[in-house]
Amino acid sequence: MSLEERKGILRFPKATFERLKLYHALLSQLHAEGKSYVLSEEIAEMLRITPEQVRKDFSFLETKGKPKVGYVIKELLDELDELFGTGVDENIIIIGAGHLGSALANYKGFKNIGIRVAAIFDNDPKKIGTMVGELMVLPLKDLSRVIRRFKVKIAAICVPESSAQQVADLLVSHGVKALWNFSTRILDVPAEVIVQNEDITRGLLGLKHMLAEKERIKAEELNSVKESSPK
Ligand SMILES: NC(=O)c1ccc[n+]([C@@H]2O[C@H](COP(=O)([O-])OP(=O)(O)OC[C@H]3O[C@@H](n4cnc5c(N)ncnc54)[C@H](O)[C@@H]3O)[C@@H](O)[C@H]2O)c1
Structure with a gap:
């Protein structure tokens, strides 16, 4: 279970x-x-x-x-x-305005499931103030204000593994209740915080395994046909 x-x-x-x-x-x-x-x-x-x-x-x-x-x-x-709850609008925030964070912020499909990206944050001074789609990248010092203003309960963590725990701690300290974790870091958070880990390599591992199994079964079948055919 x-x-x-x-x-x-x-x-x-x-x-x-x-x-x-x-x-x-x-x-x-x-x-x-x-x-x-x-x-x-x-x-x-x-x-x-x-x-x-x-x-x-x-x-x-x-x-x-x-x-x-x-x-x-x-x-x-x-x-x-x-x-x-697709009919219930929920504001989420994204931490990390890199490749993945920017792709998520630009994704139009969230609105179909009642999700709106309220803001995107980064700690890199070169990224703060730049635009990702319609959103301006905000500094982490704005986190508290944005979370309160948009009643944010969900945050997507799109920072490197080395920063993920620190970012999770910060989000939890500001009252975020659910973390959508894209980093490979297994997060240590209080029991009441919900974590959804997204690891796209896991799906690929499954595919790799099934492909290898399929090829193994095919090879075995070919071998048994060869062995049973008259010499
Ligand atoms: N790019 C992908 O397709 C992909 C796919 C699956 C998972 N991931 C995972 O998602 C995470 C982000 O990947 P990426 O490719 O977007 O990386 P990236 O390097 O392009 O972006 C990471 C961003 O996080 C910011 N950042 C770092 N520490 C921070 C902190 N403490 N606070 C706020 N911002 C901080 C950086 O300034 C940078 O803008 C990684 O953990 C990666 O393993 C990425």
Whole structure:
């Protein structure tokens, strides 16, 4: 069981919660394409999982599917929107106006999930005062004012590993409740602070492993065909 499940701040098993995010993305796409109903088999095929898994995950939701017709996409989407709070606007801040911080600040997709980047900060005097998209890079001394003014609860940490803990401490001391940590540093924060670690290399490691496994299985199959064929 994950720490979030144990703390009771996650209503579902963590793996289900992760898949619900994928369903949300897929259903948004289908809705935008004008589709009204979807079968668990269709979702399963598109996400490469089993229909049983989809039905099990959806059993945690209020929305129920109908035999042969499937689920009403809009109903599912509304329930997931409420679950993820996409309709509730939340201001976040970004610390570190480097490559990643700037890319996040410029990302237009956050508004679709009710997130607004209120400000971006850096400690490099050469970056402070420059523009990242529509935002001016602010010095850390403005942190307290911005957090109060925009009621910021979430901060993205986009600084090098060596500065991440210091930045986390600073954010927590200013009352930030949730850290979206892009550095590889495992942060030491009070138990009540929520941390989401994002490590894009982990996804790639998974892909590398699966690719190697696929190639191994294929090679084994080829070998067994060779061995069983008449000489
Ligand atoms: N660039 C990517 O694609 C990428 C992808 C995944 C993870 N990351 C991780 O994200 C973090 C940032 O990566 P990047 O490529 O944007 O680095 P970067 O060097 O381009 O930017 C880091 C920024 O943080 C600022 N900074 C350093 N210490 C600070 C402090 N104490 N307070 C405020 N600002 C501070 C620097 O001045 C700089 O502007 C790193 O931990 C990196 O490992 C980056």
